[in-house]
Amino acid sequence: MTNISNENVALWSRISSRKTFGLVLDELAYEHPELMVLVADVADSAGLGDFEKHHPEQFLNVGIAEQNMIAIAAGLAKSGYKVFAVSFAPFASMRCFEVLRTYLGYMNLDVTVVGIASGLSMGTGGNTHYGLEDLALPRTIPNMTVVSPADCTETVKATEALLEHKGPAYLRLTGVNGNQPVYKEDYDFRLGKAAKVREGTDVAIIATGTMVYESLRATRKLQKEGISCAILDMSTVKPLDEEALEEAFDSYRLVVTVEEHTLIGGLGSAAAEYKARYGKKTKLEMIGLPDSFEKAGTYAWMLDNQRLSARHLADRILEVYKTLG
């Protein structure tokens, strides 16, 4: 188990979730000889440089060939290896999507696909490199677990959990260098369980990825306006923690989902499906990215421009809350 110390949490926040992932996997590999890591020419980008040096027998760079990466990963998994296959989010989730479905989902093989630098974190790189759909797509695949950690600490916890997990999974890593931690000390992380990171009484904010911290910041302003918000970190988007959703829909006046992802098919959609399935009456407000390709800019600018920064979240929730009457 990785040590969740103050020093580590500070270091991880400095280097970003994707580099944290590589750093931690390097340590974990010593205890997991069954682990194989495949990359599509992203070893350095995923912080796997040391892993490659320390564990050359557990590492394979397949080149810029994501379909082949997943096919090879499936073959290794079929032979008993636990495989992590890594690329930038749009390529890990979309270029080889049908391979994820047929070779991982259909055969229920033990491969975790890791989409690094997801959401808008590629900033000025623009839409080709944004991960806008990578909760929606893997969520449609039977057997696939979809995990979206809130910060670097949770990236560590999720990586450890996925090493023990059986079956295919998609790990979505969001955020950039300097994203602030939600979790500064060790906590009980379980796949499929949401974590309540803030208690509240009026509004239940259900967030995933970087939006958990952004939601925490938003609650300061909302608190001043007299609105008490609970925040659920829905780190596993599939399977959904229905117990946590039941509590959210039954105990609050408003449920808000927040995601750095298109509003089509992601966390908000999953919550809406839950609401429809169980006939919940509580109002659901879904906050996320629009169904459009927007102009590119720095990560911070993008979040603000897409109204996903804390101040915009607070304004939106306040506005909706006032309409409840």
Place this chain on the structure above:
Amino acid sequence: MNTELIACMKKAAGNMRRNMLEMTLHAGANGAHIGGALSAADLMAVLYCGIMDRKGKGDHFVLSKGHCALVQYAALCETGAISKEELMTFEDNGGIFPAHPVMNDAIGIELSSGSLGLGLGFGIGLALADKKKHTEARTYVLLGNGECNEGSIWEAVMQAPKLKLDNLIGILDNNHLQLDGAPESIVPQSNIAENFRSFGWEVIEIDGHDIRTIYETLSHLEQDGRPKMIVADTIKGKGVSFMENQVRYHHAGLTQEQFEQAMEELNND
């Protein structure tokens, strides 16, 4: 030399062809991918009845051209892994033998295939695992020429030589047709053997219907660090005159009359 074995494999190929026709008849209007199954029958008979040691050495078989599942089912029947009665549940509602194979470890189907162009990469994974585990197992991947249109095949072709996977044996069932017709008008493949060779594979070109040649070739592959590609020249629909080289038998059903004619031809062969 191995006369008995050669005769045995020839007999198996004949049985498989007859069973595949019966399966096609059984499938009725749903039809079956009979053309490409018939072109692969001799290759499969040699693999299953003369070459592979699945239980002992743990040899792997990957049907990359998954639409020809009926040839894999027929081969499994020849080895006794499934019965004739089970074989004749081909394409039955809710059955375990649909047109494209579904992974089934109990009977030795290692891969759910049908999505073309991915079996060679899967084979790399299996072969790499065997290298790491220092086993003697070999991985045989049956490819169709049509699926070599897929870029992912070439991703795998470029990767395997780096890994020195001489335990990976691709077998290209090169029947010179694909769903829409001749490759020349779709994606020309006249240099396909040279294409594989240029990426560092050992390529051996053989007659894919000559049982003895197939057997001798697969029995004498060198462990020289190079992955192998057997480019087998075959005839789509091989063994049934009205199906041979006819693209319409890529996927087709059979009338009782056609079935009887085909069976008569095979019985007289």
